Amino acid sequence: MKKQEVLKPVIEHPVQELKPTERLLFKSIDIHNTGKILKEDLIKSLNNVGIRKDDPRIASLYDYLYKSESKSDTLNFQDFCTAIHSCAVLIEKSLKKQLIIPEFNEFQATIQIIYDEVKTNEEGKVASYIPQLAKVSPHKFGISICTVDGQKFSIGDSKDYFSTQSTSKPINYCLALEAFGEDIVHNHVGREPSGSSFNAITLDSKNRPHNPMINAGAIMSCSMIKPEANPAERFDYVLSIWDKLSAPTPLKPVFNNTVYLSEKRTADRNFSLTYFMSEKKKFPTNTNLMETLDLYFQCCSIELTCEAMSVVAATLANGGINPFTGERIFNANTVKHCLSLMYSCGMYDFSGEFAFTIGIPAKSGVGGGLMLVIPNVMGICVWSPPLDQNGNSVKGVHFSRELVKHFNFHNYDSLMDVHSGKKDPRSRKIEAKLDTIGALCWAASQGDLGEVQHLIARGVNFNEADYDGRTPLHLASSEGHYLVVETLVRLGAHPHAKDRWGNTPLDDAQRGDHEDIIAFLKTL
Ligand code: GLU
Secondary structure (H helix, E strand, C coil): CCHHHHHCCCCCCHHHHHCHHHHHHHHHHCCCCCCEEEHHHHHHHHHHCCCCCCCHHHHHHHHHHHHCCCCCCEEEHHHHHHHHHHHHHHHHHHHCCCCCCCCHHHHHHHHHHHHHHHHCCCCCECCCCCHHHHCCCCCCCEEEEEECCCCEEEEECCCCEEECHHHHHHHHHHHHHHHHHHHHHHHHCCCCCCCCCCCCCCCCCCCCCCCCCCHHHHHHHHHCCCCCCCHHHHHHHHHHHHHHHHCCCCCCCEECHHHHHHHHHCCHHHHHHHHHHHHCCCCCCCCCHHHHHHHHHHHHCEEEEHHHHHHHHHHHHCCCECCCCCCECCCHHHHHHHHHHHHHHCCHHHHHHHHHHCCCCEEECCCCEEEEEECCCEEEEEECCCECCCCCEHHHHHHHHHHHHHECCCCCHHHCCCCCCCECCCCHHHHHCCCCHHHHHHHHHHCCHHHHHHHHHCCCCCCCCCCCCCCHHHHHHHHCCHHHHHHHHHHCCCCCCCCCCCCCHHHHHHHCCCHHHHHHHHCC
16 A cells, blocks of 8 residues: 555545435425425425525525426435535524524414504504604504524515614614724713613713713714715715625615605704714714714614514624624624613613513614514514604514513523423524534535635634544535635635645545646645
8 A cells, every 4th residue: 555545545424425414304305205305395394494585595506496407396315415505504404493493483473473463552653753754654564583593584564664763873883883992982972871861961970972872872973983984985884784784685775865854954952962962072083063963864864674674683683793694794792782782771761661571682763663682593673653652663562572471582581480481482402503613614515605604704713623633625625615615715714734634625626526626726
């Protein structure tokens, strides 16, 4: 035997060769053991757990099923493996019921019951301080849910646009934090509930607005969003962040100029607050007051749908990473601060009561929107314009109360006796969703680019190796997944890493005859 062969044995990949995982998944659909499954059954199985046809993570699967040459409506095992390879991890978690809400249909049915009950509540009055809000039908009612695993469900008027109003405040705060960091931002704005109404002319003992969830605080946040840029660039930037937070949606966040003009004309209080803070010298030096106020009005005049807002909330629930695109929009620390203040200050003068009885970080706006964030689980948006005397959507608050009656989503429900009668719809397997190098190696070996990007965004170090010294780049090269190889290298993966047999990713690619990868790795 040549020395070379001793040093570089052909590595066995039993998992790949026998494909036991894929077989298991295939069988979960092919229950009669016919060796074939209907394409429609695969899509139905995903739909049952809340993974929808328009999910970009299954776009290539969808293309393979419906846009390829084959007119057959069935898949054999080999077709199945080819079809799912670009989203293998998501398919595995879905079919093995390892998504955060494994019994999604059941969960959905309960939400529907709550919706039907809440719909009969006709209390409250639509905001009337500007005509654009006053004319919205009081009967509009939508609920959208999006989990951190991208499971989606909507009922009612979930595709209608509504104006964000105060639900834009958490985002303004996140943007200020991302730009200037906690210390500087909190020199200018406090983090205590104000104890008075959202637009009261009052500051804390250090002359700061009490918190970023009330008008004065949100105006202050706006002063820290790209202050060096011109007004158009500042707003474009804010809108682009809303876009990324809610992506992908055909109904993108938009700007409503009429709402903006009306906001501006009825803003004596916001002008007063701004001058009051300016008098106290609380704005960062060189703040242009009028441009800052303008940006604040523009942020309140962004419109989006309930569905899109639920994805924004899910991105916050997911620590700042959009569940569909895998892009990190905000740092986890930024989101932690934001959720803390939504928890204590997000519901106007009802914030303490909401934290006590419902126990979920939330932010409402006078447009009737309510964003709920259940960390590590899901984001929810409820939209119904009639407001209570605190300025919160009546149906939004009603829904929230019912939600925590049925499910243990109150922040401190985890302390309760397991026999509290509430359901825990979450998968206990969340612990298995380890952000480890093992998960990244597996995703790389499957060619699941989306999952690879997601894990990297969550902070998994792609230059770590498994116990055999195999890095994600080794595995992607060995299995011939060019896009994964290219992405890993572009992000900084070490192209010459050696596994415990001394093999580099190039050796692996050569062994598998993956021409494109060989050519690419040779350039490095
Ligand atoms: N545009 C409103 C204002 O600044 C926001 C009101 C709200 O949703 O709380 O007065």
